[in-house]
Structures are given as C-alpha cells and as structure tokens.
Amino acid sequence: MSPVRIEKPDPGISVIVLDRPERMNSMAFELMVPLHDAFVQVAADNETTCVILTGTGRGFCSGADTQESEPPPNIAGLTLTRIATRAMSILADLVPAMQRMPQPVICAINGAAIGGGLCLTLGADIRLASESAYFRAAGINNGLTATELGLSFLLPRAIGSSRAFEIMLSGRDVSATEAAEIGLVSKVVPDDALMDEAIALAKQINGWSAQGVALTKRMMWAGLETASLRAAVELESHTQLFVRMTTKNFEEAVRARKQNRPPKFED
Numbered sequence: 149m150s151p152v153r154i155e156k157p158d159p160g161i162s163v164i165v166l167d168r169p170e171r172m173n174s175m176a177f178e179l180m181v182p183l184h185d186a187f188v189q190v191a192a193d194n195e196t197t198c199v200i201l202t203g204t205g206r207g208f209c210s211g212a213d214t215q216e217s218e219p220p221p222n223i224a225g226l227t228l229t230r231i232a233t234r235a236m237s238i239l240a241d242l243v244p245a246m247q248r249m250p251q252p253v254i255c256a257i258n259g260a261a262i263g264g265g266l267c268l269t270l271g272a273d274i275r276l277a278s279e280s281a282y283f284r285a286a287g288i289n290n291g292l293t294a295t296e297l298g299l300s301f302l303l304p305r306a307i308g309s310s311r312a313f314e315i316m317l318s319g320r321d322v323s324a325t326e327a328a329e330i331g332l333v334s335k336v337v338p339d340d341a342l343m344d345e346a347i348a349l350a351k352q353i354n355g356w357s358a359q360g361v362a363l364t365k366r367m368m369w370a371g372l373e374t375a376s377l378r379a380a381v382e383l384e385s386h387t388q389l390f391v392r393m394t395t396k397n398f399e400e401a402v403r404a405r406k407q408n409r410p411p412k413f414e415d
Contacts, residue, residue, distance in 0.1 A: 152182040154190060157347055160354045162196040162251075169205025175264045176217035180238060184245055191249040197358045198350040199249060201272060202256035202343065211263025211286050239264065243271035243298045247369050250362040252353055256346040257281040257324075257333065263290075267297035270306060273365055274349070275333040277324040278342045283332065289319040305372055307331050357397045357413035363387050 151168040164186045166173040173179065190196055203209060220235040246253050246268075255272035263286035269275050285294040285303075294316035304312040307330045315322060327333045337345045353361060367387055374380045392398055397413045404411035 150182050151179045152186050154186055156196075158351060160195065160197040161200065161347060161350045162190045162193060162198075163200045163202065163343075164190060166201075166203040166209060169203075169207070171213060171215065172205060172207030172210035172260060173203045173265070174207075174210045174213035174215075175239065176213035177220050177235070177238065178218045180242065181221060184238065184242060187242075187245040187249060191245075191251070197251055197361065198353050199251045199253045200256055200343075200346045200350060201246075201253055201268075202346070203258050205259065206280075207260040207262075207265070208255075208257045208281065209262070209265030209268055210260050211265050212290070240297060243267060243302070246271035250365070252361060252365050254346050254349055256342050258339070258342055260284075262286045264297055267299050267302070269333075270299065270302040273368070276342065276346055276349070277327055277333040277336050278339040279324055279336055280339050281324040281327070281333075281336075283315075283322040283327055285316045285319065288317060294319070355410060357391070357395070357415055359395065359415040360391055360397065360413070363391060 151166070151173075153165050153167055155163040155165060157163060164183070166179065166183065168174070168176075168179050171179075190199055220231065220238055223231045223234055226234065252274065253272040254274045254276065255269045257269055257275060257277040259278065259281055261269050261281065262284045266283050266285055269283070285299060287296055288294040299316070303316065306312075307315075311330055322330075322332065324333065324336045328336045335345070367384060370383060371380050374383065395413075395415050397411075397415065400413055401411050
C-alpha cells in the first residue's frame, strides 16, 4: 500500500494523508515521491476545490529519514554527484508543487514538523496545529545548514526575519502555542479536533467562488515576490477586473444578500 493516500470526506475536499507513522512520516523517497504525485493528481482534479494535508501518528513529518530507506528513483548508471542532484531536485519541488496547485492547501499539523517537515508546512496556504504539534529547523542540529527547501525565503516572510534567524540558528523547538503567537500557524486546536477544524475551514472556503479563491491564492503567492506596491496593485487590478467582467459572481452576491441566502457562485 502507498504511504500516501487521498481521502474525500466531503464534496470539493481532498485530504492528502502522510501515512507512515512508524517512521514519523520522515522524508524518505518512498514517501516523498508518492506525495509529489498526490499533489499533481489532486491539482488536476477539477472536482476538488480545497485540499487538506496532514499526517498520521505522532509526527506530521519528521524531516530527514535516519533509517535505511530506498534510493531516489531512476538513478541507474548515474555517478554519486548526479544522484545527489537528482535526489535534491525531487525534494526541492515539493513546496513549489503545493504553490502551483489551484486549490488552497490547509496544512493540519498533527505532530512534529521537523526540518523538511517544517518546510512542507510553509508550502501550505493556511496552517492549523494540534496542541501536540511542534516545529524545529533541524538542519543546524545535524551539522548542516538550517536552510533547505525554501525555508530561508518562506519563514522570514511568515514570522519576520529576527524570529526566523533565532529559530533557524538555535535549532530549538517551537511549541504549537508559540507558533500561533508568532504567526507561524493560524490556530491551535485540541488534537482530536484538528481534522474537524480543517474540514470546517475547507467547507467555508468552498462556499465562495472557486475562481475567486484560486486567483486569490495565486495573487497572494505572487505578492510575496512582488518588488513594489505599484506592481502589486497592477496585478491585483487586472485579476479583479478579469473575474468581475468574465463571471456573474458579483451580481449573484448582490442577489443573495437581498434574498438573505448563501450565494451560489457558478463562475
């Protein structure tokens, strides 16, 4: 059985589950390759309008696998240096693959998010944490750098540069409570309520226009890399105008308010 499974608990919602609890969902290639495939599969599913990423057991994802595991795929005949490049290329596309998904991704962090696992959470659009979750930029603890899979770009933008420097250089654990206080996660909920909270949020998002939601996600990620306010305003103006002129969503929103009912956006 694949260590990654896709569940559909409600119309419009796909849940991608890391299911290798005995290894705390560590970043072995036998887990990460099917995870990347799951991102591609769900992204192409036109019936899915919101995605939840979570894990099973004590860990969301514990980072580098320290036990014996399979090598990267398709390395026959390659030298060591080319194998290393192939391996890093597979891991390096996980966060961009999440950002490329048209659907918003809610990360339901059920436990330890360490090293590359912390990076995975930052690839999501929204992060919810269970009370037992904790975070660590673990590369520094292992004699390596704490910078991997985009962490040096994403973490300062999520929590500010001073906090990001301190967490990445100290190698300390960040509790779920602290993560919420510094803006690393949106909310902390009891362990047994995590998935209910994530599904409820996904349902709320799915009540809006799928096109409006998808383009809002694209603009938010583009905005993080936009160099000026003027450029951001230009991008937003054209996106807003596009949806306003090519759908009847605004007219439906006005009708729904007058009729005191939820809107039904058809894009």
